[in-house]
Amino acid sequence: MSRGYSNLELSLTTGKRGSRYQHVETLLCELVGAESALVVNNNAAAVLLALETIAKGREVIVSRGQLVEIGGSFRIPDIMHRSGAKLVEVGTTNRTHYTDYQDAINPETGLLLKVHCSNYRIIGFTSEVSHVDLVRLGAQHGLPVMEDLGSGCLIDLSSFGLAKEPTVQEVVASGVDIVTFSGDKLLGGPQAGIIVGKRACIDQIKSNPLNRAVRIDKLTLAALEAVLRLYLDEDQAMREIPTLAMIATPDEVVRKRAERLLQQCTASIAGPNVFSVVPTSSRVGGGALPEQNLASWALAVAVPPELIKISLVERKLRQAPVPVMGRMEADRLLFDLRTIGDDELDALVVSLRFALCLESD
């Protein structure tokens, strides 16, 4: 795609100018069951663009429990303000009811919005309104419903020990008009923002001039298309998309890999006083599934502090020809084998040897 010609905005069927979204739109619609789709630079842009198109100058109703801040100072209230929409908070931090939304609806209302709590959880005495109920309420008042799913996953990962999250397909099937999600969180693809939903809304968003300012590049588009194609076969997606393959790797396979790395390290660097295999837990990152851990195994590196400081080992590893980031826990450096491939073990051993050689740098 980067070296040759492409038909980015050319329809090969008609020979006329086409849309850059054609390459992924059909695929996305097939995968999630939506009428229409478009993709932009990232999900932050997707949310801004959708709000600006649908709700500029109108009121948008959101639960107080869903006023998220994600990294990089993306805050729902701020993004709402920038879009020209007016935020109307309803409910409380822990509980928001159907009647809270219902009571807030007035002639100025333009949208009902639901936001995924991507990086925190409210536990205890809680309640929120399901997308099914919001869709029902929206329909009664002729109001569109939008859900910012944040991570957005196409596969139910609950059989791998993670909590059940609604898939994009389920949210679309419930009748939500606009669903936005990231290309590079649980989806496992390149940085992108994906917007799927009802044709009327998506067409409006496509023709918003702001869309040009956040449009997706052809290389990203090609990468996204390749990743989405993998999802046509769920088993293939689980095997070939690294994020998903790491989540799905059984504990036992991770432990065997850790044992193999331990053997390599003790054979070529130092003894069991330095290296050991320890149980640990992996956290699914990327602001996707907060407070959820997967049981895993790690190689632990411990060194006598009078010989070499573990912080020096950590720094030298980052500066090795093949840089490696470990996780400091107490006075040990841990390497979680869930996220280290079999084909990466040799390189890791070389970097560890580099970092542990006792001459100072």
Ligand SMILES: *Cc1c(COP(=O)(O)O)cnc(C)c1O
């Ligand atoms: C991550 C996230 C975003 C922003 O997505 P990017 O693709 O990182 O721009 C927006 N909303 C929610 C709820 C998120 O979790």
